[in-house]
Amino acid sequence: MTSPVTDAQAAPTRAGVRVRLDGLRRRYGAVTALDGVDLTIEPGELVALLGPSGCGKTTTLRLLAGLEDADEGRITVGGRDITRLPASKRDMGMVFQAYSLFPHMTVRENVAFGLRLRRAPRAGRDRRALEMLELVGLTQQADRYAHQISGGQQQRVALARALAIQPTVLLLDEPLSALDAKVRAQLRDQIRRIQLEVGITTLFVTHDQEEALAIADRVGVMKEGRIEQLGPPTEVYSRPATPFVAEFVGLTNRLAGEVRGGQVTVRGMTLPLVDQAVPDGPAIALVRPEAVTLASGVAGAGGALAGSVIGVTFLGATSRVSVDLGDTTVLAQLPTSEVGSLPPGGHVTLAIRPDPVLVAQDSQAVPEA
Amino acid sequence: MASVAPLAAIAAQSGTAPDTRRGMRGAKRYRLNAFRYLIFCVFGLFFLVPLLAMARFSVEGTRPGQFSLSAWTQIPSYPGLLSAIEITLELALLTCAVILLLVVPTLIWIQLRVRWISRAVEFLCLLPLTIPAIVLVVGLAPIYNYIRHYNLSALQLFWVYGILALPYSSRALAAGLGAVDLKTLSEAARSLGASWLTVIWRIVVPNMWQALLNAMLLTTALVLGEFTVAVTLLYTNLQTALYYISRDTNNAGVLFSTSTGALVFAFMLLMILSYVGRRRRRRRG
Amino acid sequence: MSASGARPVGAGRRIPLAWAGVIPFLGYLGVFLLLPTGIVLWGAIRAQHGPGLTLSGLKLLVSPTVRFYFVNSIELSGITAVMGALLGAILAYAIATGNPDGLIRRVYIAGSGVLAQFGGVTLAFAFLATVGPAGILMHASWYFDYPQGIGLIYLYFQIPLMVVVFLPAIDGLKIQWREATANLGGSTWQYWRHVGVPLLRPAFFGATLLLFANALSAFATIQAWDNQIAYVVPQQINTSIISEVGLASPNEPQILALGMIILVAVVMTGYALLQRRTARWLR
Known part of the structure; x- marks a missing residue:
């Protein structure tokens, strides 16, 4: 094993390695947490695992870290089987949800701690710690204690500490979930920038779909111990493989319709299906708010999609409009500039862009996003 | 979805509780458990054997090895013992009354209206911890000489016992007061037209009855076990009565039966206390 | 004596009387906690013969x-x-x-x-x-x-x-x-x-x-x-x-x-x- 101490002088960049998880299974008593997870992370890639709490995403990360043992399956890093290796021998940098900094050490001592465990000489590890603090922009805070800096700064220190040992893999366990919305977005971008700069293979676990889509090369959506879909963010968002993914990744309107011959008819509008093989019959079409367009006034002969505006939520560049169709409510997301002409109570006509949509049977449960 | 719910519960639990089961591997865990059970057995014996020995002696007859309840049945007729028990129970009631009628309203009032004094009062409430009872009693002797001019009863001890109980009861009460957002609740009630008395009686007290019960139980346990002040000021309560029996007579039987009885009683009080405390934690979590 | 801690205070006299509710409690502490402590200290440094203070004790x-x-x-x-x-x-x-x-x-x-x-x-x-x-x-x-x-x-x-x-x-x-x-x-x-x-x-x-x-x-x-x-x-x-x-x-x-x-x-x-x-x- 190459000691990270000896090459502590080297540039922070280290070629990423390939990580493979094969058929990982893990049970807690009667509960199956992981039900056969296969995942390959390419060298230098950032994969985000996304899902509701209890879906197995954190368990996957902890198995990779060696903090828990898999009941079945194999983990290889850079071609080497590490399934039975204890956590302390795995050379993985991990950033926890919160409160992982040692409170009796300064920021600098925290970052240097991994090198101290490896008995690196003091001068070398101090230099390395400062380099890492520079990377996360916290050299000013080097001699403070954890309780003297903000939550966002604490997570940056945790990142610096994880990277200081030049790990083979970086593991991020919901590192942003305890932070304010604004800090969260900033730190998210900073993590991504540093990850690209260092070129380290990274697994990122989160329950926040926006976060996952923004940061990852590929997103894996998990449900009940399995990966439902794995793909680039755009693909997961625009072509969800299952109704679960569709509902979990982004808001979705559920509209009753009828499937016939590979198409679904919703209130007189015909939309193509993602999955042509759906049998004919009644179904629920899942329609993205962005696919809904609105025109003011009552169209033609009072089409099936005439409704009235209930309310408008301003989101910045876009706005979300809820429209009452009489028997259901539909959300539409529009550029804010187009919303000005839609006063609450006003009549509108609704149209749906003919993008391929997914359909769900009524019984298929979907989580609250 | 049903299968996800219990797992979420497990995840939530292990996130908050100090649970080392996660992340520890089999063999290590096994060795740790062997160590733990050994420790529990050794300490368990150390704590249990003296109690059992005392209980054992309380049912010993005149000859060794003989079983007899005579030590228990002679408690009521033993000279002075019953009155000492009565006095002690009355003292417990009086001391609880001091806490309920003086300390509780004052602490609530401070939280509601005179926040700036709360740090100083907190300090005063904890002060008896740093002034041992035996020290306090040196200064109390002249004060009690004065009190004895008017009243000779041992019940007068309740004045000091209120002070001795103050650190424990005030901490229990502070925990109860801290658990409710007193400021917001009282402002809400005041804006609905409640008087301050109504706020305290109808809003604050119902929200902290468990803390009140805690404070009462702790106070009672303290009074039941108090010896130092009573013996130095030459009053008779339960503990001093037992002490005089052990010093002046050889009636070991009644000594052990009364001690066991008092102990079981105090145990029950404090067990109720720990049970109440746990239920409150559960509900909050 | 004890109930006065809880006595409602008229709206017009809010500030001056709020702390008066604490007086009975402080009085109690004064007599049975602070006074005895004071007596101990005083007794320890008081001269045994004649007036004055001494550290000889x-x-x-x-x-x-x-x-x-x-x-x-x-x-x-x-x-x-x-x-x-x-x-x-x-x-x-x-x-x-x-x-x-x-x-x-x-x-x-x-x-x-x-x-x-x-x-x-x-x-x-x-x-x-x-x-x-x-x-x-x-x-x-x-x-x-x-x-x-x-x-x-x-x-x-x-x-x-x-x-x-x-x-x-x-x-x-x-x-x-x-x-x-x-x-x-x-x-x-x-x-x-x-x-x-x-x-x-x-x-x-x-x-x-x-x-x-x-x-x-x-x-x-x-x-x-x-x-x-x-x-x-x-x-x-x-x-x-x-x-x-x-x-x-x-x-x-x-x-x-x-x-x-x-x-x-x-x-x-x-x-x-x-x-x-x-x-x-x-x-």
Whole structure:
């Protein structure tokens, strides 16, 4: 094993390695947490695992870290089987949800701690710690204690500490979930920038779909111990493989319709299906708010999609409009500039862009996003 | 979805509780458990054997090895013992009354209206911890000489016992007061037209009855076990009565039966206390 | 008197009368806590002959007869505090590493809360029944020896007290710290050496000081254990108040009491300082 101490002088960049998880299974008593997870992370890639709490995403990360043992399956890093290796021998940098900094050490001592465990000489590890603090922009805070800096700064220190040992893999366990919305977005971008700069293979676990889509090369959506879909963010968002993914990744309107011959008819509008093989019959079409367009006034002969505006939520560049169709409510997301002409109570006509949509049977449960 | 719910519960639990089961591997865990059970057995014996020995002696007859309840049945007729028990129970009631009628309203009032004094009062409430009872009693002797001019009863001890109980009861009460957002609740009630008395009686007290019960139980346990002040000021309560029996007579039987009885009683009080405390934690979590 | 704390105050006189509700309580504390303490201090520094103040009484504190009691007190408290702290810490660790909702933990926590309060004369009787001259377990020939006999009895409340004050500190060690150490390449031994022990050290010393003060103040148990000889300061204070003959000085009780106040104040200040650091680290 190459000691990270000896090459502590080297540039922070280290070629990423390939990580493979094969058929990982893990049970807690009667509960199956992981039900056969296969995942390959390419060298230098950032994969985000996304899902509701209890879906197995954190368990996957902890198995990779060696903090828990898999009941079945194999983990290889850079071609080497590490399934039975204890956590302390795995050379993985991990950033926890919160409160992982040692409170009796300064920021600098925290970052240097991994090198101290490896008995690196003091001068070398101090230099390395400062380099890492520079990377996360916290050299000013080097001699403070954890309780003297903000939550966002604490997570940056945790990142610096994880990277200081030049790990083979970086593991991020919901590192942003305890932070304010604004800090969260900033730190998210900073993590991504540093990850690209260092070129380290990274697994990122989160329950926040926006976060996952923004940061990852590929997103894996998990449900009940399995990966439902794995793909680039755009693909997961625009072509969800299952109704679960569709509902979990982004808001979705559920509209009753009828499937016939590979198409679904919703209130007189015909939309193509993602999955042509759906049998004919009644179904629920899942329609993205962005696919809904609105025109003011009552169209033609009072089409099936005439409704009235209930309310408008301003989101910045876009706005979300809820429209009452009489028997259901539909959300539409529009550029804010187009919303000005839609006063609450006003009549509108609704149209749906003919993008391929997914359909769900009524019984298929979907989580609250 | 049903299968996800219990797992979420497990995840939530292990996130908050100090649970080392996660992340520890089999063999290590096994060795740790062997160590733990050994420790529990050794300490368990150390704590249990003296109690059992005392209980054992309380049912010993005149000859060794003989079983007899005579030590228990002679408690009521033993000279002075019953009155000492009565006095002690009355003292417990009086001391609880001091806490309920003086300390509780004052602490609530401070939280509601005179926040700036709360740090100083907190300090005063904890002060008896740093002034041992035996020290306090040196200064109390002249004060009690004065009190004895008017009243000779041992019940007068309740004045000091209120002070001795103050650190424990005030901490229990502070925990109860801290658990409710007193400021917001009282402002809400005041804006609905409640008087301050109504706020305290109808809003604050119902929200902290468990803390009140805690404070009462702790106070009672303290009074039941108090010896130092009573013996130095030459009053008779339960503990001093037992002490005089052990010093002046050889009636070991009644000594052990009364001690066991008092102990079981105090145990029950404090067990109720720990049970109440746990239920409150559960509900909050 | 007591109800006035809760008396509603008219809206017009809000500010001046709000603090008046605290007066009965402060009055009570004044008479039964502050006044006695003042009497002790005053008695200790008042000149015995004629008016004025003197520190000559304090010389008594270092005289051989009085020093005997203080040395004994510190010895007994020191030994039982250190042993109680070590044993209690081991027990607390065993409890902390178990199931947080388990029966063993609940029983031990509840039991410790009870036993930590359980000094008193009954404790001496319980040990008399166990290892006294007719004890059912054995007759320990050293049962009436100072300090081992009484020291054993003191451990009976010192160990549970340690569990009560030290368990929260162990529970405060976050699992993330252990895992972060493992991730950074640290062994279990390294975790304890660099993280666990340094974090718990202030809490441990603080708790030891608390145990020391606790044993220092204890009186009932040792008096019931042996009422023939005064070994420790509280016993001698009791003797000097009751007998008032054969005293080293007429104000001996006050001077002994002052010595106790100083000793306990120093110890509790140390405890408070260590506790503050612990509170910041192990929340």
